[in-house]
Amino acid sequence: MRPAFSVLFLTTLIGAGQGLLVALVAGQWYFVIGAGPAAESGRFYALGVVAALAFLGLGLFASFFHLAKPQRAWRTISQWRTSWLSREVILLPAVVGLAMIYGGVHFLEWKPVLLTFTNQKSLDLSMALGFLVAGAALLLFVATGMIYACVRFMPQWSSAWTVVNYTLTGLSSGFIAATAFATWAKSPLAGFFAAAALVLTLTALVGKAVHLWRNGRIKPTSSMRTAIGVNHRNIRQMTQGFMGHSFNTREFFHPGSPEAVKGVVALGLAFGFAIPAGLVVAAWVVGEWQIAVAAVAIQYAGLLAERWAFFAQGHHVQNLYYQTRG
Amino acid sequence: MNDKQYALVIDLNVCVGCHACVTSCKEWNTSGFAGPLPDTNPYGAEPSGVFFNRVQTFECGTFPATETIHFPKSCLHCEEPPCVPVCPTGASYKREADGIVLVDTDKCVGCKYCSWSCPYGVREFDEVMGVMKKCTLCVDRIYDLSLPPERRKPACVLACPSGARIFGDIKDPTSAASVAIFESSGYQLMPEWGTSPSNHYLPRRKAKILLHEDELVRADNALKIEADLAKPAFSAPSIDDMSSW
Numbered sequence: 001m002r003p004a005f006s007v008l009f010l011t012t013l014i015g016a017g018q019g020l021l022v023a024l025v026a027g028q029w030y031f032v033i034g035a036g037p038a039a040e041s042g043r044f045y046a047l048g049v050v051a052a053l054a055f056l057g058l059g060l061f062a063s064f065f066h067l068a069k070p071q072r073a074w075r076t077i078s079q080w081r082t083s084w085l086s087r088e089v090i091l092l093p094a095v096v097g098l099a100m101i102y103g104g105v106h107f108l109e110w111k112p113v114l115l116t117f118t119n120q121k122s123l124d125l126s127m128a129l130g131f132l133v134a135g136a137a138l139l140l141f142v143a144t145g146m147i148y149a150c151v152r153f154m155p156q157w158s159s160a161w162t163v164v165n166y167t168l169t170g171l172s173s174g175f176i177a178a179t180a181f182a183t184w185a186k187s188p189l190a191g192f193f194a195a196a197a198l199v200l201t202l203t204a205l206v207g208k209a210v211h212l213w214r215n216g217r218i219k220p221t222s223s224m225r226t227a228i229g230v231n232h233r234n235i236r237q238m239t240q241g242f243m244g245h246s247f248n249t250r251e252f253f254h255p256g257s258p259e260a261v262k263g264v265v266a267l268g269l270a271f272g273f274a275i276p277a278g279l280v281v282a283a284w285v286v287g288e289w290q291i292a293v294a295a296v297a298i299q300y301a302g303l304l305a306e307r308w309a310f311f312a313q314g315h316h317v318q319n320l321y322y323q324t325r326g
Numbered sequence: 327m328n329d330k331q332y333a334l335v336i337d338l339n340v341c342v343g344c345h346a347c348v349t350s351c352k353e354w355n356t357s358g359f360a361g362p363l364p365d366t367n368p369y370g371a372e373p374s375g376v377f378f379n380r381v382q383t384f385e386c387g388t389f390p391a392t393e394t395i396h397f398p399k400s401c402l403h404c405e406e407p408p409c410v411p412v413c414p415t416g417a418s419y420k421r422e423a424d425g426i427v428l429v430d431t432d433k434c435v436g437c438k439y440c441s442w443s444c445p446y447g448v449r450e451f452d453e454v455m456g457v458m459k460k461c462t463l464c465v466d467r468i469y470d471l472s473l474p475p476e477r478r479k480p481a482c483v484l485a486c487p488s489g490a491r492i493f494g495d496i497k498d499p500t501s502a503a504s505v506a507i508f509e510s511s512g513y514q515l516m517p518e519w520g521t522s523p524s525n526h527y528l529p530r531r532k533a534k535i536l537l538h539e540d541e542l543v544r545a546d547n548a549l550k551i552e553a554d555l556a557k558p559a560f561s562a563p564s565i566d567d568m569s570s571w
């Protein structure tokens with residue numbers, strides 16, 4: 001499959017944005033349940049939400065380059081009953097909108113108590129909105145992952161691991177961004193974010209490894225025999241019907257050699273997960289925000305490689321029909 | 327499930343790989359309902375273009391026992407089209423009335439997602455217009471009342487010089503398409519995906535006749551008398567009511 005850069009940027013950027021939102025909400029909740037020593041100011045959350053909105057906005061911007069007719073993008077919300085792509089298109093602005101309200105409420109320090117529980121804890125407006133934001137962000141992870149996981153004809157994608165990985169990678173990059181933000185702001189949440197980022201990044205690494213292992217053991221469902229319906233063990237394509245190119249030879253193939261793809265997979269694992277995990281620990285111990293920002297930047301480059309490889313490693317069933325130019 | 331399902335039946339035993347269906351399809355459709363079908367760089371080193379129909383060639387077996395199969399391929403108008411539900415805009419749809427799968431080029435955003443959900447690689451994106459295109463089963467020919475009834479068929483069917491393409495309603499057991507599927511063991515491509523393609527293919531059929539020596543040498547004139555047989559009487563019954571008179 002040809003890795004489209006618009007999609008690589010879209011999925012990595014919104015993943016980080018959603019992850020950052022989930023991190024902020026988790027941070028707020030961490031204080032509410034009384035685990036933290038002090039509370040954070042409303043401005044801290046508001047600024048964090050602005051950073052998350054920047055990620056989401058850039059992702060949204062990149063997504064428009066994927067549509068040949070962006071002026072018709074509004075039509076894509078119509079088929080939410082059947083299409084995960086449509087569901088993603090609905091959830092993305094929903095997350096953005098909810099995050100704006102969440103950030104605004106924090107900025108204004110508007111915290112009317114909505115519910116008081118028997119244990120004297122209470123749920124205020126900002127926390128309730130936070131749960132909505134985090135829920136929508138998690139649903140968006142599922143929608144994005146399902147766009148790929150529901151393509152039955154791409155055996156490397158059509159697995160629950162695709163959804164798991166999109167979610168874990170997004171959360172990992174979001175929590176690392178939150179670590180950088182909190183360390184820079186000298187927030188008491190820095191330690192919590194760093195610990196969560198470490199756990200999530202290592203879990204994401206394991207999830208990715210399991211997915212790669214699974215993909216190495218796929219048995220093809222279709223063969224030349226079923227593709228053209230001739231019951232013969234030795235079938236070769238003499239010509240695909242044209243000597244140049246077509247949409248089908250461009251969209252479903254990529255120019256990289258198998259070795260190059262393996263190299264990019266390794267780069268993705270190292271820069272996307274292993275090195276950032278180490279840097280997060282370093283930032284946590286040393287307390288320098290520059291280290292955490294370096295982790296964000298290195299991980300972003302690594303995740304672009306990881307996503308590139310995810311596409312390049314997808315072998316579509318239709319490729320059976322496009323094997324020989326001539 | 328549709329009550330009516332138009333489809334093509336392609337006879338691999340007859341196709342000679344001349345690409346007449348490819349060119350006639352392009353010629354008709356580029357100025358038709360789903361047109362244009364633009365080409366980019368058509369005379370350069372890397373030509374590319376949109377086609378609704380391609381003829382591929384496969385070789386089976388090991389030399390010298392090989393067999394060449396010409397294999398025309400266009401949208402199969404699946405009865406369970408996986409390309410339709412994934413479309414976010416509803417531009418891809420399957421018609422209730424006749425089961426034809428179409429793209430509404432006024433609604434398509436060009437996300438190409440439907441093409442990922444077609445295992446047969448028959449949807450082709452038009453880079454110039456920025457929308458997805460595919461075989462329309464010549465929906466603008468088959469209902470055209472200004473054409474004489476025998477010409478209300480897809481362009482590729484009319485162009486095929488060997489008559490390898492049959493058009494018809496596969497839900498009507500008396501249609502030429504259904505009869506061909508039934509009588510010549512028509513099959514579907516990649517049935518394992520449950521897409522239930524409407525287009526069917528007729529397999530290669532070996533036409534062999536076994537002759538014995540005694541069938542080549544005349545054995546029924548045992549007395550070797552080479553003469554006209556005696557004429558029977560006029561009123562005598564003849565074998566076929568014809569001979570001898």
Ligand code: SF4
Pocket residue numbers: 400401402403404407408409410427443444445446447448449460521523
């Ligand atoms: S052949 Fe492909 S494009 Fe045509 S209906 Fe079936 S899945 Fe859709």
Ligand code: SF4
Pocket residue numbers: 350351352354355378379400460461462463464480481482483
């Ligand atoms: S039915 Fe029409 S559109 Fe489809 S392959 Fe034949 S000529 Fe082309």
Ligand code: SF4
Pocket residue numbers: 340341342343344345346347348381396398485486487488489490491
């Ligand atoms: S025109 Fe007929 S014989 Fe020629 S390639 Fe097409 S189907 Fe085969």
